[in-house]
Amino acid sequence: MERQNDHKGPVDGNGAAETTQIEVRNLIKKFGRKLVLDNVSLRIEKGKTTVIIGPSGCGKTVLIKHFIVLQRPTSGEVYFDGQRVDGLSERQLSDVRTRIGYLFQEGALFDSMSVAENIMFPIKQHFKHVKWSQVEEVVKAKLAMVGLDGFQNYYPANLSGGQRKRVALARAIALNPEVILYDEPTTGLDPIRSDIINELVLKLERDLGVTSIVVTHDMRSAYKVGDRIIMLHNGKIIADGDADHIRDHPHPTVQQFINGQVSEDDLAVLRMSGAVATSQFLPRDFQK
Numbered sequence: 001m002e003r004q005n006d007h008k009g010p011v012d013g014n015g016a017a018e019t020t021q022i023e024v025r026n027l028i029k030k031f032g033r034k035l036v037l038d039n040v041s042l043r044i045e046k047g048k049t050t051v052i053i054g055p056s057g058c059g060k061t062v063l064i065k066h067f068i069v070l071q072r073p074t075s076g077e078v079y080f081d082g083q084r085v086d087g088l089s090e091r092q093l094s095d096v097r098t099r100i101g102y103l104f105q106e107g108a109l110f111d112s113m114s115v116a117e118n119i120m121f122p123i124k125q126h127f128k129h130v131k132w133s134q135v136e137e138v139v140k141a142k143l144a145m146v147g148l149d150g151f152q153n154y155y156p157a158n159l160s161g162g163q164r165k166r167v168a169l170a171r172a173i174a175l176n177p178e179v180i181l182y183d184e185p186t187t188g189l190d191p192i193r194s195d196i197i198n199e200l201v202l203k204l205e206r207d208l209g210v211t212s213i214v215v216t217h218d219m220r221s222a223y224k225v226g227d228r229i230i231m232l233h234n235g236k237i238i239a240d241g242d243a244d245h246i247r248d249h250p251h252p253t254v255q256q257f258i259n260g261q262v263s264e265d266d267l268a269v270l271r272m273s274g275a276v277a278t279s280q281f282l283p284r285d286f287q288k
């Protein structure tokens with residue numbers, strides 16, 4: 001296997017282009033004067049699971065939102081399956097977006113809709129005149145994939161947190177996407193429910209051949225699902241490789257993060273602000 005070391009940016013050559021699902025080149029994102037992504041270049045391989053880790057606020061969500069152009073670059077380029085997408089209109093983007101399922105932190109289920117209606121929602125948005133009888137089997141199959149067939153008539157309020165995430169995942173795969181973006185899929189779940197989600201990520205990669213991109217603070221999940229783990233820090237990629245590469249990484253910031261230690265910089269901020277709970281700065285799985 002080629003991957004073990006930190007990548008220094010795009011690799012040239014046709015072979016790489018064929019296996020690349022998403023690419024960003026020299027991506028810079030600023031909000032006002034705040035620099036969030038600092039010249040990030042990255043290729044995401046088809047059919048693999050890439051995990052993005054890093055401290056709170058380092059730009060993980062902003063980065064993956066660029067992959068579906070929910071955020072536009074300040075400068076730099078974004079490609080999906082070889083097509084440059086960062087300059088496309090919203091209308092042109094809708095085709096690209098149907099090829100990507102996403103499970104965002106804020107992308108909660110619609111409380112007023114049943115489980116089945118939630119899963120039908122993206123299908124109805126895309127195929128305007130579809131009838132329930134036409135999609136009933138699709139809804140059933142998607143729910144079966146996440147182990148929740150039979151829950152069609154439940155409402156989100158009657159489901160546990162883990163079940164809600166699984167319904168959201170069934171909705172994310174409703175249109176058979178080639179890519180699934182997961183933003184903190186295990187946050188707020190206990191280790192057993194987290195493992196169910198991890199297994200689902202692996203199952204969807206295995207059974208559907210999807211390309212998965214998982215943003216997480218949870219190192220257990222990262223090691224379990226990631227073919228490749230990328231760490232972002234101060235808007236830059238500081239580590240990129242397989243689980244062993246990340247575990248043995250020489251960069252002190254990587255070691256502090258994966259071992260849940262508080263850095264001297266964080267402590268200085270805490271002392272200055274008089275804040276108390278150092279655990280706020282730890283990866284979330286170390287807070288339990």
Ligand SMILES: Nc1ncnc2c1ncn2[C@@H]1O[C@H](COP(=O)(O)OP(=O)(O)OP(=O)(O)O)[C@@H](O)[C@H]1O
Nearest residue numbers: 031036054055056057058059060061062063215217
């Ligand atoms: N629409 C926006 N306008 C202004 N600032 C933004 C916007 N979206 C994100 N930011 C800022 O960009 C930075 C990175 O945010 P992002 O959500 O990507 O962090 P993150 O690494 O995903 O953090 P967390 O792990 O806490 O979810 C943060 O400082 C955030 O406040």
